[in-house]
Amino acid sequence: MNRAVAVNVGKITNNISRRRQAMATQTGIARCLNVGMVLAFLYASAVVAEPEKELTLDLGSGVTMKLNLIPAGKYMRRQVVSDVEKDPYEITISKPMYVGVTEVTQAQYEQIMGTNPSTFKGATNPIEMVSSTQAMEFCKKVSEKTGQKVRLPTEAEWEYACRAGTQTQFSFGDDLNALKDYGWYSGNSDNKTHPVGLKKPNPWGLYDMHGNVWEWVSDWYGDYAGGALTDPQGGGPAACRPLRGGAYDCTSDRCGSADRSLYHKSHYWENYPYYGFRAVASVSAAGLNSDLHGGRVPAAGSRHCRGGSAVAVMIAGSAAQQAMPHTANLYDLRGVPIARASSAPRPVSACVVAAAAR
Numbered sequence: 544m545n546r547a548v549a550v551n552v553g554k555i556t557n558n559i560s561r562r563r564q565a566m567a568t569q570t571g572i573a574r575c576l577n578v579g580m581v582l583a584f585l586y587a588s589a590v591v592a593e594p595e596k597e598l599t600l601d602l603g604s605g606v607t608m609k610l611n612l613i614p615a616g617k618y619m620r621r622q623v624v625s626d627v628e629k630d631p632y633e634i635t636i637s638k639p640m641y642v643g644v645t646e647v648t649q650a651q652y653e654q655i656m657g658t659n660p661s662t663f664k665g666a667t668n669p670i671e672m673v674s675s676t677q678a679m680e681f682c683k684k685v686s687e688k689t690g691q692k693v694r695l696p697t698e699a700e701w702e703y704a705c706r707a708g709t710q711t712q713f714s715f716g717d718d719l720n721a722l723k724d725y726g727w728y729s730g731n732s733d734n735k736t737h738p739v740g741l742k743k744p745n746p747w748g749l750y751d752m753h754g755n756v757w758e759w760v761s762d763w764y765g766d767y768a769g770g771a772l773t774d775p776q777g778g779g780p781a782a783c784r785p786l787r788g789g790a791y792d793c794t795s796d797r798c799g800s801a802d803r804s805l806y807h808k809s810h811y812w813e814n815y816p817y818y819g820f821r822a823v824a825s826v827s828a829a830g831l832n833s834d835l836h837g838g839r840v841p842a843a844g845s846r847h848c849r850g851g852s853a854v855a856v857m858i859a860g861s862a863a864q865q866a867m868p869h870t871a872n873l874y875d876l877r878g879v880p881i882a883r884a885s886s887a888p889r890p891v892s893a894c895v896v897a898a899a900a901r
Contacts, residue, residue: 594826598641600689606654608685610641610824611748618703619710621801622767634699635773641824642696642704645739645750646670646758647681655684662816667738669751669819675759675784675806678820685822692825695761698803699775700823701787705753705800707746712799713753714745719795726754728798732791736816753798756819757786764805790817 600608615638619631646669653659660672673681678695685693696704711717715725723731725743732754740750762777764785777785783805789798806818 594639598691598824600685600691600693600824602651602654602685602688604654606650608647608651608822609644610822611644612826613640613642613704613747615639616703616708618706618708620699620702620767629769632769633771634703634775635771636700636703637774639826640696640700640704641826642700642747642749643821643823644744644748646756646819646821647678648739652681655681655688660814661736663736665736665738667740668736669739669756671736671756671816671819672814673759673818673820674814675820677814678759679761681820682822693822694825695759695820696823697774697776698760698762698785698787699772701758701760701821702800704747704749705745705788707749709746709800712801714800715743722753722795722798726751726789726798727791728754728789728793728795729791730795734792736791752788752800754789754793755791756788756817757790757804758788759818759820760785760787764803786818792817 594612596612598610598612600610602608615636617633617635620634621631622629648667649659649661649664649670650666652670652673656677659670661668661670662672675695682693682695685691705714707714709716712719713722713725715721722728725745727737727742736755739755742750744750745752762785764783765777768775768778786804786806787802789802
């Protein structure tokens, strides 16, 4: 009898042991499944967090601003000093950014600022007759309206976006004659600005990077430092602002990716009918603009800030007006005055002081 009891107890003990092992195995599998689910969720979240290729900002009243995602990367900066070309050196842009597909238009500027100072009127023409201060104020107000950080690009960011992975004089190559297909300059502009986006874009889908209007950047003008740099910002004296890209009254050789002009604070004024700008928007570290809609931007088609439908603004502009005659004090890159009479019924071109920094 005792022996039978002992056998039964042993069987019961073995059964309990096997059940415990089975439960432990099941628990381990469940834990693995939970970890797998967490990892899958994190991976899915990472995929969702990839920034959209396009960003559309709603400026109100059906006016929008479209920007393209530009990846982080590198380019080789070239410069000419005293007519001698220096060895190019590497510039790194460490963060992606959104760059305006076009120069800021008069419709966009007027919607935000309530005024349109341009000489050549047209809703889809680039805004001009604006100072760097006014351009920065526009960006500030767009930031406040949309919740998206908007600003002017640095010189390095501008050139990187303009080159779009190229190292040639223009984003389309070195052929001066081909500029007519990509931008408005003295050879095809009829001495006035034109609606944005009519010419071919660069490889990253940005229009009018060559010609139409010079574009303000955020740096102070200074000589390039030289040597490999990451996210450089011009550190020159607070006297000159650079402009990039050339304008409608520039010759083709002044509209290249590396060409620079500058505004000196002792000029008669800072507003000319060939000074405009292009906006840049930041991309958050997570790939989404965390300050919008609780950390997530709607992703139906193009990203659209502040709700509403993305309505393209295509308003026929009025006939361009003639530029007002005036004279200006111009300076070369060393700050030396350039004597030039202005008898034509338009301002002296900023190209006079553009640096051939190719």
